[in-house]
Amino acid sequence: MKKKSKMLTLLLTGVMVAGMLTGCGSATSGKSAEEKVFNYGTTAYGVAMGNAGLNPHEGYSGWSTVRYGVGETLFKFNESMELEPWLAKDYEQIDEYTVKINLRDDVKFSNGKKMTGESVKACLEDLIAKHDRAPKDLQIKSITADGQSIIIVSENKVPGLVNYLCDPYGAIIDMEAGVSADKNVVGTGPYVAKNVTDTEINLTANMDYWGGKPHVGTVNVKSITDGDTLTMAMQSGEIDATQGLPYASLQLFQNNDDYTISSTNTSRVYQACLNYNSAVIKDDAVRKAMAMSMDKDGFTSVLLQGNGTPAIGPFPANFSFGGDAVKAATYDIEGAKKVLEAASWIDTDGDGIREKDGQKLSIKWLTYTSRQELPLLAESVQATYKQAGIDVQVNATDSYKDFLKAGDYDVFANAFVTAPTGDPQYYFTTHVVDGSDYNRGHYHNDKVEQLVAQLRTEFDKEKRGDLAVQIAQQVIDDNAYIYASHLKMSFVMKKGVTGFTAHPSDYYEITADLDINE
Amino acid sequence: MESTIINSITVRVHRKKKDCTMMKFYVFLILVILLLLVAAFAPQIVPYDPCAQDLMNALQPPSAEHPFGTDRYGRDMLSRVVMGAQTTIYAALLLVGIITVFGTLVGIFCGYKGGKIDSLIMRISDVFLAFPGMVFAIAVAGVLGGGINNAVVALACISWPKFARLARGQALSVKTMPYIAAAKLSGSGPLKIVFKHILPNITGPILVTATLDIGTMMMELAGLSFLGLGAMPPIAEWGSMMSDGRSMLQTAPWVILAPGCAIFITVMLFNLLGDTVRDVLDPKTKRSGNWRKK
Numbered sequence: 001m002k003k004k005s006k007m008l009t010l011l012l013t014g015v016m017v018a019g020m021l022t023g024c025g026s027a028t029s030g031k032s033a034e035e036k037v038f039n040y041g042t043t044a045y046g047v048a049m050g051n052a053g054l055n056p057h058e059g060y061s062g063w064s065t066v067r068y069g070v071g072e073t074l075f076k077f078n079e080s081m082e083l084e085p086w087l088a089k090d091y092e093q094i095d096e097y098t099v100k101i102n103l104r105d106d107v108k109f110s111n112g113k114k115m116t117g118e119s120v121k122a123c124l125e126d127l128i129a130k131h132d133r134a135p136k137d138l139q140i141k142s143i144t145a146d147g148q149s150i151i152i153v154s155e156n157k158v159p160g161l162v163n164y165l166c167d168p169y170g171a172i173i174d175m176e177a178g179v180s181a182d183k184n185v186v187g188t189g190p191y192v193a194k195n196v197t198d199t200e201i202n203l204t205a206n207m208d209y210w211g212g213k214p215h216v217g218t219v220n221v222k223s224i225t226d227g228d229t230l231t232m233a234m235q236s237g238e239i240d241a242t243q244g245l246p247y248a249s250l251q252l253f254q255n256n257d258d259y260t261i262s263s264t265n266t267s268r269v270y271q272a273c274l275n276y277n278s279a280v281i282k283d284d285a286v287r288k289a290m291a292m293s294m295d296k297d298g299f300t301s302v303l304l305q306g307n308g309t310p311a312i313g314p315f316p317a318n319f320s321f322g323g324d325a326v327k328a329a330t331y332d333i334e335g336a337k338k339v340l341e342a343a344s345w346i347d348t349d350g351d352g353i354r355e356k357d358g359q360k361l362s363i364k365w366l367t368y369t370s371r372q373e374l375p376l377l378a379e380s381v382q383a384t385y386k387q388a389g390i391d392v393q394v395n396a397t398d399s400y401k402d403f404l405k406a407g408d409y410d411v412f413a414n415a416f417v418t419a420p421t422g423d424p425q426y427y428f429t430t431h432v433v434d435g436s437d438y439n440r441g442h443y444h445n446d447k448v449e450q451l452v453a454q455l456r457t458e459f460d461k462e463k464r465g466d467l468a469v470q471i472a473q474q475v476i477d478d479n480a481y482i483y484a485s486h487l488k489m490s491f492v493m494k495k496g497v498t499g500f501t502a503h504p505s506d507y508y509e510i511t512a513d514l515d516i517n518e
Numbered sequence: 519m520e521s522t523i524i525n526s527i528t529v530r531v532h533r534k535k536k537d538c539t540m541m542k543f544y545v546f547l548i549l550v551i552l553l554l555l556v557a558a559f560a561p562q563i564v565p566y567d568p569c570a571q572d573l574m575n576a577l578q579p580p581s582a583e584h585p586f587g588t589d590r591y592g593r594d595m596l597s598r599v600v601m602g603a604q605t606t607i608y609a610a611l612l613l614v615g616i617i618t619v620f621g622t623l624v625g626i627f628c629g630y631k632g633g634k635i636d637s638l639i640m641r642i643s644d645v646f647l648a649f650p651g652m653v654f655a656i657a658v659a660g661v662l663g664g665g666i667n668n669a670v671v672a673l674a675c676i677s678w679p680k681f682a683r684l685a686r687g688q689a690l691s692v693k694t695m696p697y698i699a700a701a702k703l704s705g706s707g708p709l710k711i712v713f714k715h716i717l718p719n720i721t722g723p724i725l726v727t728a729t730l731d732i733g734t735m736m737m738e739l740a741g742l743s744f745l746g747l748g749a750m751p752p753i754a755e756w757g758s759m760m761s762d763g764r765s766m767l768q769t770a771p772w773v774i775l776a777p778g779c780a781i782f783i784t785v786m787l788f789n790l791l792g793d794t795v796r797d798v799l800d801p802k803t804k805r806s807g808n809w810r811k812k
Binding site (some may be wrong): 227228231246248249251252295298301302303369372375376378379380382383384386393394395396397 | 569570571573574576590591592663664746750751752764765766767768769770
């Protein structure tokens with residue numbers, strides 16, 4: 001009896017140990033596509049980023065539509081930021097005002113409906129009726145649908161029309177299905193959103209996707225805005241991949257066999273916009289000294305820990321009109337001091353800060369914290385500007401829009417994707433011309449106005465590049481903007497995750513190529 | 519005979535206890551004074567300029583040159599912790615000073631005066647006490663904007679009712695004492711009664727609460743700074759330094775450990791001092807002392 005119970009105990013223990021070992025084994029090995037689950041944590045989704053929800057016709061939500069594989073645009077960018085057809089087959093520029101776009105014949109929305117010229121027309125018409133930026137960019141006068149083609153007639157010459165259609169706001173959605181109360185839409189992408197909130201999107205694979213079956217059945221996109229929480233979620237295995245890790249944490253995953261990192265240079269620039277409405281900033285010498293006192297190399301190599309490249313102008317070096325095609329002032333504190341002295345900014349009371357006509361050389365530096373690099377830039381310039389005798393009062397707040405509205409700033413530092421359409425016009429028409437949306441410095445230069453007007457109507461790619469260089473150079477010469485650095489974006493993922501690659505446009509994240517192999 | 523022996527033993531035990539308490543009090547007082555001196559002379563004793571950046575020396579681990587290491591801007595952590603002592607400790611002392619004086623005056627006024635005004639002010643203090651303290655402070659600091667002064671104002675707004683209630687309670691009980699009646703009979707005015715007879719007799723518990731509150735206020739100030747609503751860069755303040763170093767806990771732990779330990783040690787020291795002050799001023803201990811004198 002005793003022997004029997006001993007045997008039974010041993011057997012039970014054996015079974016339990018075997019069970020435990022089975023539990024420790026790979027959970028996903030041999031899983032079918034439907035069973036695979038991909039949890040993705042990102043800092044780039046949510047209300048603070050202006051892209052909550054999936055309705056591309058609202059603010060920046062189109063970025064979420066395209067990033068998370070729900071919607072697709074007519075054309076897309078390749079790794080070199082060149083145009084490629086996506087939902088469209090090709091296009092013809094009929095005349096300077098008219099473009100004919102031929103659509104693919106095999107594309108279906110995720111609800112099974114075929115994408116036709118009519119459905120694309122309905123989507124684009126809704127876009128220009130509702131979106132804030134699209135009507136100004138596209139300047140569409142009329143759209144005509146003819147089978148699997150559409151003809152777009154513009155109000156004015158819009159040489160970058162097809163590029164603009166690659167902006168995520170151009171994601172094609174089924175307007176008959178419309179937009180649900182939770183801001184969900186029916187797109188053509190490899191994934192369908194089942195649940196959309198301001199902090200999470202739950203997606204399931206669209207097994208009838210026109211571009212082939214997705215390899216992962218379920219994708220959960222979680223907004224985790226705190227960098228440390230994101231780091232720990234990645235380390236604990238709660239998420240399989242992430243984007244937006246603090247630079248200090250990135251090194252935990254580098255040279256670590258358990259993780260893979262995909263990095264790319266982007267056209268996202270950290271820039272300081274100088275407010276011409278401020279009496280101090282109006283002084284040419286002050287702006288010049290500020291440009292000379294920014295330690296871009298130190299900021300990029302130490303504070304960004306090499307995750308970027310020092311910027312000269314608005315565009316990075318991978319564009320013909322970017323990189324060193326323009327020239328800017330180099331970091332030279334002594335030179336800046338001389339410039340200020342020549343303009344009669346002298347420190348008379350010995351507190352290290354210069355004065356002129358009883359006014360202290362003190363500037364209010366407005367920025368926000370949701371891009372972790374911006375407070376670092378602010379503190380970096382605070383130290384270097386002080387050496388030149390300029391006092392910097394940093395105001396890093398996420399209610400920066402109130403301060404912008406009130407005009408209560410001398411400098412506004414932000415992050416901006418300067419060439420989202422692979423073309424320079426977008427940046428100039430939004431930042432440097434009179435009345436443009438993001439000209440927060442109230443900058444005006446007749447020559448710039450004239451050159452941008454030329455750029456708006458120039459179709460020749462080479463000439464557009466030349467014009468872009470001239471405009472950027474003029475803006476830099478006027479020190480209207482100071483460009484600090486271009487961001488290098490990194491995705492960190494568990495070993496075994498494939499098809500998840502950082503793209504220079506920052507538009508494409510979850511695609512049908514995504515897979516998890518254990 | 520037996521009771522005399524017991525009495526003399528009790529006297530000796532009390533004396534020993536009292537001596538020990540006084541000894542502790544002096545030790546903690548000296549340590550706190552030392553801390554205050556360090557804070558007062560921080561600009562003179564720091565080895566490096568606490569705001570001077572040296573990106574080439576960023577995130578250096580502790581060494582002979584930089585005993586607490588350097589932060590991501592290459593600033594010496596020891597210098598920043600010492601300078602941070604000035605900001606943090608003086609802000610906390612200022613805050614406790616404001617709430618103690620204001621709260622006590624309001625409390626005594628209400629306790630002495632009584633009636634409708636008392637009810638009204640106490641209901642107002644109830645309203646303040648009904649809010650979750652830190653949440654309310656965050657809201658006030660958010661409205662006023664960042665900055666250590668605004669953080670002090672925000673915390674003062676939520677913390678004064680505690681002292682008002684304490685002072686009111688004490689004033690109410692002292693008010694009924696025969697010596698107050700005697701003072702009234704001898705023709706003393708209300709101001710004289712409040713400041714000469716009531717205030718000195720309620721100082722003990724208020725002083726104890728104030729001393730114990732220094733640590734709490736320091737933590738709350740550090741908390742606001744940690745959330746970005748306190749000290750603004752490049753001012754060295756322990757809470758904001760911890761917030762800055764948060765993302766480097768795994769890669770450069772000294773950046774967060776140095777200000778963290780500073781907060782821990784300082785708050786502990788002020789709390790221990792507060793406890794000892796309470797022991798020293800404890801009526802029971804006093805009574806035993808008086809009894810001994812008899």
